[in-house]
Amino acid sequence: MSKSERLFALLTLLRSKRYAVTAAQLAEVMMVSERTIYRDIQSLILSGVPIAGEAGVGYVLQAGSHLPPLMFNEQEMVALELGMRMVRAWSDPELASASNTASQKILSVLPDHLKRQLESFPILVPDYHIQSKTAEHSQLLRHATDAMQKICIDYVAENGAVTSRVLQPLGQIFWGKVWTMIAWCELRNAYRHFRIDRIQHLSILPEHFTTGPEKSLPHYIAQYVPPDS
Secondary structure: OOHHHHHHHHHHHHHOOOOOEOHHHHHHHHOOOHHHHHHHHHHHHHOOOOEEEEOOOEEEEOOOOOOOOOOOOHHHHHHHHHHHHHHHHHOOHHHHHHHHHHHHHHHHOOOHHHHHHHHOOOOOOOOHHHHOHHHHHHHHHHHHHHHOEEEEEEEEOOOOOEEEEEEEEEEEEEOOOOEEEEEEEOOOOEEEEEEHHHEEEEEEEEEEOOOEOOEOHHHHHHHOOOOOO
């Protein structure tokens, strides 16, 4: 990797962080020495990039700084377009619409050869899911999770039994075919997971809930002990 490519990769890495990153952390990701990171940070600063921080503390792009937009290479654009198509096919109607407009904005600034490549992109993602009841429930769940509002669901368990639960929705996980909701179950006073395609009815309640160190999606994932619902 040339120095210019390394500086570009380092700048991209810094742009992706909201907090200070130490030279040791940057060196590990970039697979170079800390000395190289110090030299590269100095080169970026001298070229006008607004980086704040110092050795031993960490580096971060200054708040409010405006840098020119990054350009993607061909494989990155193909990866982005595939991701957009998967969102349009397997998320909910709102995110599908947002993905479509975002894709149009990206395509509008691409050179012609990249536009042609993406127009003939030979990977299709059928979008029958987006019109399903599952997608509708997924959208409502996303709204409830963002607003931290409780929900009530009628749920069909694997054995066919139907139960009603009041839940605190914490997030959703996509397993390649099936969406799963992770929630705090008020009946069990514990984490539970539910297949969204098994939800018969879902309503958002007016009551709100709070999360904390021991009740959140990251905490659940850290434990990764999915209990039976």
